[in-house]
Amino acid sequence: FAVAALFGVMGIVFIFLFGRYFKLWLRGFSSGAGIGPLSLVFMSLRKVNPTVIMDAKIPAVQAGLTSVSTEALEAHLLAGGNVRLVVRALIAAQRAKIDLDWNTAAAIDLAGRNVLEAVQTSVHPKVIDCPDVKRHGRNSLDGVARDGIQLKARARVTVRTNLSQLIGGATEETVIARVGEGIVSAIGSSDTHQEVLESPLLIAKQVLDKGLDAQTAYEIVSIDIADIDVGDNIGARLQADQAEADMRIARAQAEERRAMAIAIEQEML
Helix, strand or coil: CHHHHHHHHHHHHHHHHHHHHHHHHHHHHHHCCCCCHHHHHHHHHCCCCHHHHHHHHHHHHHCCCCCCCHHHHHHHHHCCCCHHHHHHHHHHHHHCCCCCCHHHHHHHHHCCCCHHHHHHHHHCCEEEEECCHHHHCCCCEEEECCCCEEEEEEEEEEEEECHHHCCCCECHHHHHHHHHHHHHHHHHCCCCHHHHHHCHHHHHHHHHCCCCCCCECEEEEEEEEEEEEEEEEHHHHHHHHHHHHHHHHHHHHHHHHHHHHHHHHHHHC
């Protein structure tokens, strides 16, 4: 009786597991995923969702990603990663002939970065406005040439993701700040504002040659000056302010001499 009961329990367990995992195993078997039914059962015992692993392993196998093992998928899922997103990023990188391995992609995902978006940005560079009105509240970069004329410039920076420096590299904010500083410095080093207006590409090239994308998560492809407007004559205004200050000093000195003369006159009387 005990043996019959044991076989009965084993039969019930087998029927339960068969009904739960058979379709999932059959889908993996037909696609060559190489995940056996016992592995699916053990995944559930390890608190791993076998459906998620299967959904990630099937496209990886179909795409020819032989380096992606089932154990690596389980470990990444247990660490809180998005295995489906990482596999999609690896497939996209393989199609675009970008050097990206599983460890790097998994590390980028665990660091909180969107690895698929990073790969897509490597293939299709994106454009960043400098300055960004939504982030900084300014719509121009203000620089003053050596002749005292203020210039208001706006630039568009084309960047693509540098996957090798994505972990720990500086973000878009740093790129925008560096490019803005470089444009203002380039305008300030120009002898006249007319030089900048005549050849804004020289300013962009001068900024690009400084290697502003060092230690950042992006690689600057190009810097384009979108617009330049002439602002105030800062040099003339400063000269006028200086003249006004000199005049006030002269008046104060004259008033001091007049008071001294009056005091001497009273003393002589």
